Amino acid sequence: MIINDATRLFIENHLHDDIRQLALKKIPADVDKLLALSQIEARQTLSKKVPSWAENQNLIFPKHLSIEQCSSELTAKYKTTIVEKIISAKETHCDAPLQADTNRLSTTFVDLTGGLGIDSYFLSENFQNAYYVENQKELCDLAENNFYVLGRKINVINSDAESFLEKYSCNSCDSWSKKQELHSCNSCDSWCLIFVDPARRDVFNRKMVSLRDCSPDVVELQQKMLEVAEHVLIKASPMLDISLICNELKNIKEIHVVSVKNECKEILIMLERGFSGRIKIVCVNLMQNIIPGQDEFCCLEDDEKNAAPVCADTIKKYLYEPNSSLMKAGVFKLVSQYYKIDKLHINSHLYTSDNLIHDFPGRVFEIVGFAPFNKKVRKDLLQDVNEASVATRNFPMSANDLRKNLGLRENDENFVFGTTLTGEKRIVILCKRI
Numbered sequence: 001m002i003i004n005d006a007t008r009l010f011i012e013n014h015l016h017d018d019i020r021q022l023a024l025k026k027i028p029a030d031v032d033k034l035l036a037l038s039q040i041e042a043r044q045t046l047s048k049k050v051p052s053w054a055e056n057q058n059l060i061f062p063k064h065l066s067i068e069q070c071s072s073e074l075t076a077k078y079k080t081t082i083v084e085k086i087i088s089a090k091e092t093h094c095d096a097p098l099q100a101d102t103n104r105l106s107t108t109f110v111d112l113t114g115g116l117g118i119d120s121y122f123l124s125e126n127f128q129n130a131y132y133v134e135n136q137k138e139l140c141d142l143a144e145n146n147f148y149v150l151g152r153k154i155n156v157i158n159s160d161a162e163s164f165l166e167k168y169s170c171n172s173c174d175s176w177s178k179k180q181e182l183h184s185c186n187s188c189d190s191w192c193l194i195f196v197d198p199a200r201r202d203v204f205n206r207k208m209v210s211l212r213d214c215s216p217d218v219v220e221l222q223q224k225m226l227e228v229a230e231h232v233l234i235k236a237s238p239m240l241d242i243s244l245i246c247n248e249l250k251n252i253k254e255i256h257v258v259s260v261k262n263e264c265k266e267i268l269i270m271l272e273r274g275f276s277g278r279i280k281i282v283c284v285n286l287m288q289n290i291i292p293g294q295d296e297f298c299c300l301e302d303d304e305k306n307a308a309p310v311c312a313d314t315i316k317k318y319l320y321e322p323n324s325s326l327m328k329a330g331v332f333k334l335v336s337q338y339y340k341i342d343k344l345h346i347n348s349h350l351y352t353s354d355n356l357i358h359d360f361p362g363r364v365f366e367i368v369g370f371a372p373f374n375k376k377v378r379k380d381l382l383q384d385v386n387e388a389s390v391a392t393r394n395f396p397m398s399a400n401d402l403r404k405n406l407g408l409r410e411n412d413e414n415f416v417f418g419t420t421l422t423g424e425k426r427i428v429i430l431c432k433r434i
Contacts, residue, residue: 003039003060006030011039012057019044042067049073050118058149060142062116070116071197071235074286075258075265079119079233082256082270083126083193086231108191110229112161112216113198117143117154119235123195124154135160161196161216165224194225197235211236211248219248222271226251232271238264238328246301251275257325259285262363264324278302283325285361297326297361299334309336309343311422312352315370316342319417319431320351321393322362345420348394356434365415365431373418373426378406381430387411388430392418395426402428 003011010031014022019041027033042061046054050073053059061067071079107128111120114134120143124130132147132154134140140158147154157164198214211234212219218234225232236245238257245267246252253275256268262285278300285295309332322335327349336343339360341351357364371381382388388411390403395418397405402418406428417429 003035004030004032007032007036008057010036011043015040015043038063050076053118053146056149059146062139062142066116066139069199071118072260072265073118073122074260074288076118076122078256078258078284078286079195079235079268080122080126082233082254082268083123086193086270087126109193109195110164110191112164112194112196114143114156115139115197117146119195119197120154121147121150121152123193124152127192130154131157133157133159133161133164161221165221165228168228191229192231194229194232195235196221196225196232200237200239209240210244211240222249222251226271226273230273234269234271236267236269238266240267242267242329245269246279252279253277254280254282255329256282256284257329259283259323259325259328261285261287262324264328267328281329281331283323283329283331283361285323285325295323295361297331297335297338299331299338304331304334307331307333307337309333309346310340311346312342312344313422315344315367315421315427315429316352316354317367318353318356318434319365319367319429320353320357320360320362321365321391321417322349322351326361345394345422348419348421350393350417350419364434366434368414368430368432370427370429373428377428381428382406382408382416385414385416385430388414388416390416390418394420 006028010027017040019037022040023037027036039061041064043054045067046061049070052073108131109124109127109129110131110133111123112133114120114132116139117132120130120132130153132143134143134156135158137158140156144156147156196216196218198211198216198218200214222232242255245255249269249271251271251273252269253272254270256270257264258266258268281299281301283297287295320341326335332343332349335341336351339351339357341353341357344350344352352367369381371377385408387409390399390406390408392399392402395402397418403410406416408416412433415431415433417431418426419429420426
């Protein structure tokens, strides 16, 4: 895809225009209108997801679907922190430093589902050899251009994941020597990492409920991937059930539940060849930058099942709401035990304490007051409150219905929670964000 100078200038001059209004305007004849509109729309979307790419005028972007489905810059960078720990662990267990002998360790990374190339680009910086595999020729052509512009040497291969693995999955030295275009190291042992982001919708645009329903089928391919790679990192939809993932995949070493600004974005599953220990669960909520330990909670599988929470007999000074990653991981009892805070109800997933927990992974509030949920709650608790952000946890009403019931306008100066205490007591809590 080539963008002529007139089209490129038009894109630059109208980058912040309303795309729908721009489509109705007359555009100079030397401007490729459809191309210009698609590039402007792509850059507007990427300005929030991948700002460093959106700002680069020499990059070219594909159709909207690939832009929608790509990783954000923040989540892609988070993946690199996971991989860096793997490489660091490999160096620690090696007899000599990696820098002293680059052939001691596998240094090949393969992205089996290249797409826009965001994950390929950020993950590849940790490896000597990187391969982007994509079955859509258009995306391959754009990736070659973009990787060149970005100064990153990544081999682009137009193939589907299954065919690629079939062609390059032989571990014999004879076979490897015949395929010099792709190699792991001189000893032909294995690749270091395979990354795969299976498509999460079928041809009818229906959401998938199992990894087996995604494409490529990583459940079917897991054994073959681990035959040729020491580690496999799978990006899965945040809608998938973690217990189902654990039933479908073997050799899971870590599961990372990743949220951005308290919105669960993806589940990352790290497989390790031969691993059979307890799975590490990492819940992380990313904000503007990746800071080690930032709003992070770690545990092992079965820790939640064996946890002993304390249920509150009264509301105390502070209220805690876990972030979306912890909610997705379902570590509700463990949060109570680990932070020594009382759970309001076994099913409420809100907590209270008299001592402030500064490093709690979620929202923390100071409680102003609370009252039973009845006809007098407006007078007893909210007489001077006309605006509040309303939420419900284990409550017979939705947040919107409770807001209407209480006659409150939306505002985040005050916070109101409708919830249930032990003993099935429905209450409303008024609080301020800390």
